[in-house]
Amino acid sequence: MSILRFESDYMEGCHPLILEKMNKINFEKMTGYGCDEVCESAKEKIRKACDCQKAEIYFLVGGTQTNATVIDGLLKRYETVITANTGHITEHEAGAIEAKGHKVTMLPSHDGKISCEDLLSYLKNYFADENNAHIVKPGVVYISFPTEFGTIYSLDELKSLRKICDEYNLKLYADGARLGYGLCASDEVTLKDIAKYCHAFYIGGTKVGALFGEAVVFTEENLIPHFFTLMKQNGALLAKGWLLGLQFDVLFTDDLYFKISRNAIKMAKQIENAFVKKGYQIFMDSPTNQKFIVLENSQMEELKKSVTFSYWQKFDENHTVVRFATSWATTQEQVDALCKLI
Amino acid sequence: MSILRFESDYMEGCHPLILEKMNKINFEKMTGYGCDEVCESAKEKIRKACDCQKAEIYFLVGGTQTNATVIDGLLKRYETVITANTGHITEHEAGAIEAKGHKVTMLPSHDGKISCEDLLSYLKNYFADENNAHIVKPGVVYISFPTEFGTIYSLDELKSLRKICDEYNLKLYADGARLGYGLCASDEVTLKDIAKYCHAFYIGGTKVGALFGEAVVFTEENLIPHFFTLMKQNGALLAKGWLLGLQFDVLFTDDLYFKISRNAIKMAKQIENAFVKKGYQIFMDSPTNQKFIVLENSQMEELKKSVTFSYWQKFDENHTVVRFATSWATTQEQVDALCKLI
C-alpha cells in the first residue's frame, strides 16, 4: 500500500477542467505577456466576484514573487511593511522583501494574526517619537488570510485594520495564498469584504486548484503605477501570460474556486473530528484546511510509517505538534484511510 | 480566413507529449520546490546531453528572472556584467540587472554579438587605468546564443571568449532563451560545446516546446553557493517545481528538444527562400528561426492585412525591416500560406 500524504496543500497538479482547457487551446496562437482575451475574461470574472469594477488585476506566478513585487510597489523607500512576527514574508521568503530594500517591522503574533491594539500602539509610538526621521516610516500593513496558522480575521477585525490604515495613511495588503480556504472557513468574511477592506490582495491559485499562479487585485485605480514594468523588472511577468488567465478563468467560472475550496475544509473537519473523537488534543483552533494536532511521540513515529504530515513544533518532552493539510484534491478515500489509522 | 501569425516564437502552448504527461500525473502527490524524482530525471538527462556529469541544474520559470538571478549570483557587488549593447538584459528587461544593484557595461554589437577585440580592449583599458578602483570591475561576460538578431557565435569565437574570461578571471554566461534554434542552425557548435565553454547558461524552454521554464546549467560545482535560497529570495522558486522538471524530462527524452528545434529552422529557411526568390532583400544573415526582411512600406501595409510579424526598424524612407519568427510548432501549412502571400 502506498503512503498517505497530508504534508502540504500544493502536492497535486490542477483541477481537471483547467487541463481540459489547456489541451483544447494548446495550438491557438496567443498574444504574450497577459495581453490576451483569456486574461481579460478572467479579470472580468474576478472583478465581478469581488464586486469591484474598478479593480486592476494582474497574474503572477508564485507567492513570494507576488508579495515582494506588490509590497515593493506599495512602499516608498523610506517606508516599512508591518507584519505579525509569524508572517510568511518575514519567516519563509528568504529575505525577499529586504532584498528589495525594505525593512520588515514585526508585531506580536496572536495565533498568526496582528491585533489592532498592537498596531495602534506601534503607530502611536512612531508618530510620538521626535526622532522618527531616523526610523523607517510605517507604509503597508501585511496580513495573511488565512494566516500561516490557519486562523482567520473576523469581519470586525478587517474593518478595524482598514480604519487604522486610513487614519494613518497606510495600505492594507492581504496575502491570500490560501484565500479560498480562508473564505470558505469563515462564516462572515466574503471575497467582496476582502476587496472592500484591502487596498491590495492576491487570490492564491497554486494551493487552490491551479497548477500555479496568483491573481493580484488592486482595489483602487493606479495604486501602483507602471506595475507591468515592475513585474518585468522583478522577473514576475510570464511570457505566456494566458496560461495564468486560463487557470483563473476556469476557477472563476461557476464558482469553481469556492466549490473546490469547500472540499478541503470538509475533509479537514473530518480529520479533526476523528482526532477529537479518539481523545487527541487539538493544538490550536484553526478552522481552515490545516489541522494542528498534539501527538504522543511514539504515536507520531508509528503514524509516520503510513502517513506523511508536517512537523510543527515540540509540545513537551513526550509530545509533538504536527500539521495535517488537505486541499481541493483531497478525496474521501484518502481521509477515510487516514481516519482508520488514528 | 483567420490571420497568419508570425510575430513571435512563444505563441503556442507546449509539445503534446508534455501535456500528455501532465494529464497522466496530475493527481500524483509530488514533493515541492523541485525536490522530486521527475526533476532528478530531467537533470540527469540534461547532464548527459551536455556531457557534463558535474553540472548543477536548476529550473526557473522565465528568461528575465533567470538572467537576473544567475547574473546577480555570479557577480560581486563591485563587479559589472559585460554585454553587447543589443543584449536582452540591457534592452528589454526593464532594468532587472540594475534593480539587483549591478551596472551593465555595454560593448558594441556586431550583429548582436560582442567581438573578442572589443572585449579585450575594454579589459586592457580597465586594468591599465590607475584609478580603476573608482570603477566597477569586470565580472561576467553575457552573451546570447543565438543573439537577439538570430545570429550565432562560431566555435572559435566561443573558445576565444572563454580563453579571455579565464585570463581575466571572468565568468562566461550564455542566455539560451532560443538555445535549441541556435544549436540547430549551427553546423559546428553543439550543446556539449556550450557546456564546455560557458561557466553557466540556460536551456530555453518557453520558446522551444515548453509551456514555460528555463533550465539553468552551472558547469562547475558550487559556482553560486546557496543558489536555491537565492532563487527563493528572487521569487524564482516554483512551488510545484515538478512542472518544470516534467517539461524538460520530456524535451530531453529521445532528443525531442532538438528535433522540434529543427522544425523551426526548416520553416524559417523556407520563408527566407520565398522572399529571396521574389527578389526581396534579406536585412541580416540570420540563420536561426528569425528572419529579417526589407519590405517596401506599401507592401508591408498590404501584407499586414493577412499576416502578423514584428516591426524591427526603419530601413529608409520607403522601406522597413520586419521580422518573421517561426517556432517548434509552426506547420508546413502555415508557411505555405505565408509564401503564397509574398
Place this chain on the structure above:
Amino acid sequence: MSILRFESDYMEGCHPLILEKMNKINFEKMTGYGCDEVCESAKEKIRKACDCQKAEIYFLVGGTQTNATVIDGLLKRYETVITANTGHITEHEAGAIEAKGHKVTMLPSHDGKISCEDLLSYLKNYFADENNAHIVKPGVVYISFPTEFGTIYSLDELKSLRKICDEYNLKLYADGARLGYGLCASDEVTLKDIAKYCHAFYIGGTKVGALFGEAVVFTEENLIPHFFTLMKQNGALLAKGWLLGLQFDVLFTDDLYFKISRNAIKMAKQIENAFVKKGYQIFMDSPTNQKFIVLENSQMEELKKSVTFSYWQKFDENHTVVRFATSWATTQEQVDALCKLI
C-alpha cells in the same frame, strides 16, 4: 625645490575664514544632524543667492553620495536617469546609481554635454515603442555643470533642456561639483539661472573652498518627500551637520564662493595662455579651471619631473593629452613657476 602640483582641484584644505570660524565655535554645543542655527543661516543665504525663497536645501558630505541619494530620491523604480556617456555618475562612481537599483541610460557626449537633439530623439523613440513597458522609463536628466571636460552649457541649452523635461515630465538635475568654476567661466549663466531651470542641483563645496560638503538645492517644494530619512538611510547624514552649514555660511557670505572661484579661472587662463604662446595645441575649448593640453611625449616626461598633472588620453603615437587643474587656492607664484617650466 618641491614639486608643483596641478593634478586636481581638491588638494588643499579650505578657505582660511572657514577654519577661523571652526576654531571659534569649536566648543559651542550644537544640535545634531543639521538642525542648528548655523545651517539655517547658510540655507537662507543660499536661497537668496539662488533667488529662490521656496528652495529646500540639504547639506551632504561628498559628490557620489549626493548624486546617488538625490537621483534615487527623484526616480521611481521603473525609471532611468539619462546622462552623457562621459557623465561622472556612469564613469567614475563605481556603479553607485545602479547599486541603488536604477539603470543609467547614456546619450552621446558632445565635449561632455548632452544635446537636446539626442535627448529628444531618445525620448521620441521610447514613447513611440509599443513595447516600452518592457523598458525603463525616462525619469531624470543628469547634467554636470561644468562637465567633466570643463565645458559649460549655454543659457539657451539650459532653457531647452528644461523645456524638454517639462514636456516629457522629467526632472532636470545638475551635478555642480565644480559649480563655482562653471558659473565664473560663463558670461551668461548665473546661479539664479541654475536654480530657475533645474529641479535640483548641488553647489559643490569640496572642490571650491570647503574642506568637504555639497549643498543640495531643490527648487520645488517637497520634490523628494522625507529626504532627511533617505539621507540617513544612505549614510549621508552627518551627525555634526553644523560643520557643513558653517562652511557654506562662510562661503555664501560676501560672495566669497564666487570670489575664490574666479581665482581658479584666472589662474587657469594664464596657464592656457602660456601654453598657447609657446605654440602648444589646446585639446578642447574648456573655459573653466581645467585645461587640456597636447604635449609631445618627451616633453611630457620632462615636465613630469617638476610638475604633477593628470593623464587624460592618448592623442597620437607621439603626443598625449594631459590636464592641468587650478583651484580657489592656486597662487600666482605657483602659476608663474609652472609657466616658467613650459
Place this chain on the structure above:
Amino acid sequence: MSILRFESDYMEGCHPLILEKMNKINFEKMTGYGCDEVCESAKEKIRKACDCQKAEIYFLVGGTQTNATVIDGLLKRYETVITANTGHITEHEAGAIEAKGHKVTMLPSHDGKISCEDLLSYLKNYFADENNAHIVKPGVVYISFPTEFGTIYSLDELKSLRKICDEYNLKLYADGARLGYGLCASDEVTLKDIAKYCHAFYIGGTKVGALFGEAVVFTEENLIPHFFTLMKQNGALLAKGWLLGLQFDVLFTDDLYFKISRNAIKMAKQIENAFVKKGYQIFMDSPTNQKFIVLENSQMEELKKSVTFSYWQKFDENHTVVRFATSWATTQEQVDALCKLI
C-alpha cells in the same frame, strides 16, 4: 545664564590638537581618497594600538554609513546579520542595512547585549530546520561596544561570542561608535581584545574627540575584497581622505583617544554619584558616559528649565527615565553646575 547641555555626546567640535594640525597643513597639497602619508601614519598607529600588524584600516565619515558598508561587505546575499533588538542598526538607522538588501535578525536584548545562549539557540534552530533553505542564513553577528544602553560585554562574553562565530562560520562585527568610552569603563577589555576577538570593528571618532570620522579595522587580511570600491559605491569615500587620517593620527598619538575618553567616564561618574547621593534611582547599571536616571515628572520639568538631557522612556505614571551624556569635552565646571541643580 546659558543652559547646560547634556543631551548627547556629539555636540562639540574636536580636540584642539586636531584643529591645530588642520590649521597647520591647510595649504599643503595632499593626494586624494586617503592615499596619503597622514592616513598611512594614522593606520600604523592604530595597528600598533590594536597589536595587530596585519589589520587593514579604512576611514569612513559616519556610523550608519560605516555599519551599512561593512555589514554589506561581510554578508553574502543569502545571509542575515544578527543583532540585539535594541541594536542601532535595527532601531535608528532608517533601514540602511535592509536598503542594501539584507534582513536584520533580532535576538532579545539583555540591557543592550545579546546573550550567547540566545545566539546558540537561534543557530541550532536554524541549522536543525530542514526547510532552512527558504530562510536567510546567519552570516554576521553585530554587537555594539558599548551598547546603546551604555553597557559593555565582559571579556568572557567576547571570547564566547567569537567561539560561537568560529564554530558556525560567522563574522563578529563590533559597532564602536563610543568605543573609547566603552574601553575606559571596562576594567578588563582592551582595544587589543577587541581586535583579537572581532573580525571587524570600528573605532568611533565622531563621538570621541574628532569632528567626524570612524576608523574601520579588519583584523584579517582581505576580509572584504575591494573594500575601497565598495566605499566609493556607497558614497563613503571622502575626497580629502587625509582629513580623516589627520584626526585619527592625532587621536592615536600619545594615547590621546583614551585620555580624553577617560574624562567622559569620570564626569559621568560624578553625575551619577550626585544623583545617588540625593536618593534618585539609577535605572540601569551603565558604566560608560551615559547615565540613565529615574526622575519624578515634576522634578524633570523643573530641571528642564536649566539643563538639556534626553527622554529615554516612561518609568511609571509619575516617573520618567532620562539620559545624561558626557563626552571628551565635558568640563568640571559644567558637571559642577549640573550637580548643584540636582
